[in-house]
Amino acid sequence: MIDLLLSIIVWICAVGNLFLGFLVYTRKKKTVISITFASFATSAAFWTMALFFFEHPIIFSSLIWLKIVYCIVLLMTGLLFSFSFIFPRKTTRPRTLPILFFILTAIFFAYLISCTKLFVANVTLEPWGYKQILGHAYPFFASWATFFIFWALYNFYQSHKKGRGLERAQVKFIFLGMFFFTLIPIVLDAILPIFFKNSKFIWFSPISAIFLVGFTAYAIIKHRFLDIRLIIARSISYALLIITFSLIYAGGLFGLGTLITRSQGTTANSIVSAVLAIAIAFSFQPLRRFLEKITDKIFYKEKYDSNKLIYKLSLKMAENIQLDVLTGEILEILRDEMRISTASFLVITKKGLEYTIKDHNTFHSQPTKEELKLISEEGKILIFEELEKGKVKNVLRKHNLSVFTPLTTKGKRVGYLLLGEKSSGDIYYDQDIKTLSILASQFAISIQNAQSYEEITKFNKTLKQEVDKATLNLQVANKRLTELGKLKDEFFSIAAHELRTPLTAIQGNTSLIQEYFGDDIRKNKDLEEMVEDVNESSKRLIKIVNDYLDASRLEQGRIVFKNKNIDIKEIITDVVAETKELATEKNLYIKLGEEINAKLLQVFADKDRVKQVIYNLVGNAIKYTKQGGLTIHAQEENGSLLLRFEDTGIGIDPEGQQLLFQKFQQVGENHLDRKTNRGAGIGLYISKLLVESMGGKIYLEKSEVNKGSIFTFTLPLAKVAKTA
Amino acid sequence: MPRILIIEDDPLMTRLYQKVFRFEKYDVDVASNGKLGLEKVKLEKPTLILLDIMMPEMNGLEVLTKLKADEETKKIPVIVLTNLAGTQDAETAMAKGAVRYIVKSEHDPKEVVKIVKEILAGYTRDKIPEVSKEKKE
Numbered sequence: 001m002i003d004l005l006l007s008i009i010v011w012i013c014a015v016g017n018l019f020l021g022f023l024v025y026t027r028k029k030k031t032v033i034s035i036t037f038a039s040f041a042t043s044a045a046f047w048t049m050a051l052f053f054f055e056h057p058i059i060f061s062s063l064i065w066l067k068i069v070y071c072i073v074l075l076m077t078g079l080l081f082s083f084s085f086i087f088p089r090k091t092t093r094p095r096t097l098p099i100l101f102f103i104l105t106a107i108f109f110a111y112l113i114s115c116t117k118l119f120v121a122n123v124t125l126e127p128w129g130y131k132q133i134l135g136h137a138y139p140f141f142a143s144w145a146t147f148f149i150f151w152a153l154y155n156f157y158q159s160h161k162k163g164r165g166l167e168r169a170q171v172k173f174i175f176l177g178m179f180f181f182t183l184i185p186i187v188l189d190a191i192l193p194i195f196f197k198n199s200k201f202i203w204f205s206p207i208s209a210i211f212l213v214g215f216t217a218y219a220i221i222k223h224r225f226l227d228i229r230l231i232i233a234r235s236i237s238y239a240l241l242i243i244t245f246s247l248i249y250a251g252g253l254f255g256l257g258t259l260i261t262r263s264q265g266t267t268a269n270s271i272v273s274a275v276l277a278i279a280i281a282f283s284f285q286p287l288r289r290f291l292e293k294i295t296d297k298i299f300y301k302e303k304y305d306s307n308k309l310i311y312k313l314s315l316k317m318a319e320n321i322q323l324d325v326l327t328g329e330i331l332e333i334l335r336d337e338m339r340i341s342t343a344s345f346l347v348i349t350k351k352g353l354e355y356t357i358k359d360h361n362t363f364h365s366q367p368t369k370e371e372l373k374l375i376s377e378e379g380k381i382l383i384f385e386e387l388e389k390g391k392v393k394n395v396l397r398k399h400n401l402s403v404f405t406p407l408t409t410k411g412k413r414v415g416y417l418l419l420g421e422k423s424s425g426d427i428y429y430d431q432d433i434k435t436l437s438i439l440a441s442q443f444a445i446s447i448q449n450a451q452s453y454e455e456i457t458k459f460n461k462t463l464k465q466e467v468d469k470a471t472l473n474l475q476v477a478n479k480r481l482t483e484l485g486k487l488k489d490e491f492f493s494i495a496a497h498e499l500r501t502p503l504t505a506i507q508g509n510t511s512l513i514q515e516y517f518g519d520d521i522r523k524n525k526d527l528e529e530m531v532e533d534v535n536e537s538s539k540r541l542i543k544i545v546n547d548y549l550d551a552s553r554l555e556q557g558r559i560v561f562k563n564k565n566i567d568i569k570e571i572i573t574d575v576v577a578e579t580k581e582l583a584t585e586k587n588l589y590i591k592l593g594e595e596i597n598a599k600l601l602q603v604f605a606d607k608d609r610v611k612q613v614i615y616n617l618v619g620n621a622i623k624y625t626k627q628g629g630l631t632i633h634a635q636e637e638n639g640s641l642l643l644r645f646e647d648t649g650i651g652i653d654p655e656g657q658q659l660l661f662q663k664f665q666q667v668g669e670n671h672l673d674r675k676t677n678r679g680a681g682i683g684l685y686i687s688k689l690l691v692e693s694m695g696g697k698i699y700l701e702k703s704e705v706n707k708g709s710i711f712t713f714t715l716p717l718a719k720v721a722k723t724a
Numbered sequence: 725m726p727r728i729l730i731i732e733d734d735p736l737m738t739r740l741y742q743k744v745f746r747f748e749k750y751d752v753d754v755a756s757n758g759k760l761g762l763e764k765v766k767l768e769k770p771t772l773i774l775l776d777i778m779m780p781e782m783n784g785l786e787v788l789t790k791l792k793a794d795e796e797t798k799k800i801p802v803i804v805l806t807n808l809a810g811t812q813d814a815e816t817a818m819a820k821g822a823v824r825y826i827v828k829s830e831h832d833p834k835e836v837v838k839i840v841k842e843i844l845a846g847y848t849r850d851k852i853p854e855v856s857k858e859k860k861e
Contacts, residue, residue: 500807504829505736511832512740516747542829 017045040079084155142190177215184208237295323450342420364400409444507538554689565718589629602718625649640714651705727751729770731761744833758782
């Protein structure tokens, strides 16, 4: 019974190893590594079988089988030894000499095994089975094999230490498989027979192959060892498919057969077959898909849905416009969905290269500019596993990069996506690479958008700063202007005061000269004229200075208005009387409207100030009229008295009308003849201040060039005395 | 002969008024500040005083107050001379007993003489004779 159980285990091991060797050998890409491994697995299978036949001899005697076993052991050891030098990649360790040494000694041992009795002395049949009597050379062989096996294990250990990612994981499991696979035979076939003279368990040593199969299978499933996972997955799903259909077919045939066959014979048989064939035809696809799904789930645990991932990322990209948030979110999704240990974006900004890192703990190191230039030269996605040996691959290895994706949009490189190995230690599949290449252009576009957005934001900021600065400058300038304006007013006021005394002296003295020495002066025409001019000039100057002072005091509200109920007719008559002379000189008429004579018109205002305004308006009319004259009208309207001064003067053009009531503006001054007094350009301005201070309005009602103007001002009507 | 005392710090104005009054055959006396003015009033006993308000040291208002406080001088008519900006002070002066105020720039010297004449005519009827008498004595 034990024998049967052991036999089954041994055969499972043998078949397993054979299957493993076959799969590895038949994979698409044949390399020295895959061939060596396939040979090793196959020889292990044969070793197992040979040992079985040693115990259960057929064709040859046990002795011959034993000799075959040892020859296979030589071969296996050799293959294991060479494999340790080339897996996962060719090591730099010198291997020609050791292998040559191995081959020479192996040939020597082969000779000893096959042609002498020094190795295997004899085989005896004991009650528990066949027993080998070891020759004198066996201990040498055992130590020799152990030596090379440990050398090989040491090589694996070294590769494991230096390896990275996927390779490291692969080496780890292969190393463990090899370790147990060789440790057990060393104990059973070398230590026990030599030191304890017990060779009873030698045939049992192939049980160790279970470890090799097991660990290798694990490396295949988990770490995609030698790229045969898909084959295994499909093989298993098809095996299950065949088994299922065999069972259905057999069961159906048996069940239906028992019901129908007796009476119907061959016709019934063919009907049953047809029904089953139809059933199989219809159920084949769904079942196959179901089984594939199950096997895929086992073999491709970390698989994700590319479309869903792309959709999810597209949403994130549409959602975010801030560069750091955007890249951060993308990295997080990539890491979670593709199960990548480390991922980062390297974005090309105006300042240079900027990193977005999602996981600081396991972050890969940063490639230098030269390295980046080297690896991004082709502008393609680089996958570490697929790269030929060379500088590019070395750069990726140096920085722990598994996938390097340049991000380009419209021919412009905006950055790079750097991915480390997958957390599972797995490699990147076609699906990953396809997904990444689709995403790469989207990443590039959204990164560029984010950068543009950032630039615009920055631009807006600087613009705002500029505007603020300009505004501040304006405010300062404005403040300065206001201060200057104040200073100017102050200056005028002071200057005017200071001017008045000397002016009064000039004026006073001239008038005294004319008054008391008139006879003397008149004897000399020139002298008379000169004194007259001095008199006129000083009068004018006094008027100007007085006007300026008036204006500035009005502006500062320093003039007190003594408003009373006053008769407007009286004032108008006064002014007309005073200006009569001027008007007559120019042959101009001054007429009063009938309503002024017809009715008592009273306003509430300061008599002197009203007179000043009227005087100004009448004076202007005379000044700017060449023929015709002035008519003064008065009318009551809405609680106000409207005084209208209608002249037949030169009129004012629209441009001049705009400036009329402004300070220091003289409109139409160039139309005056030289003899006429020129004012300070302030008369209407003062009038406006005066009228407004008394609660009225002054404005140009109408004006037409060369036809005349109508100036109008209003004053509040007199307050009706309360009759008690 | 009426005697006019001009208390005024600006020699230009002083000379102007001095001249016109001289031309009009008045006796004219001048003082260039308030203090001197007060001394001269006591000494000369003028018929009328032209008093400038804006003066350094002792201004016209103070002088006026002192004149009106003194029994000897309070009956002498005082005309206050001022400029446009000083109308407020001029009103105060009126309240303190000045007979009139004259804005210097607004009146020719001849007009000032005219004003003085009018005032003296009024005073002549009532008070000047007394003063004259005293003077004669």
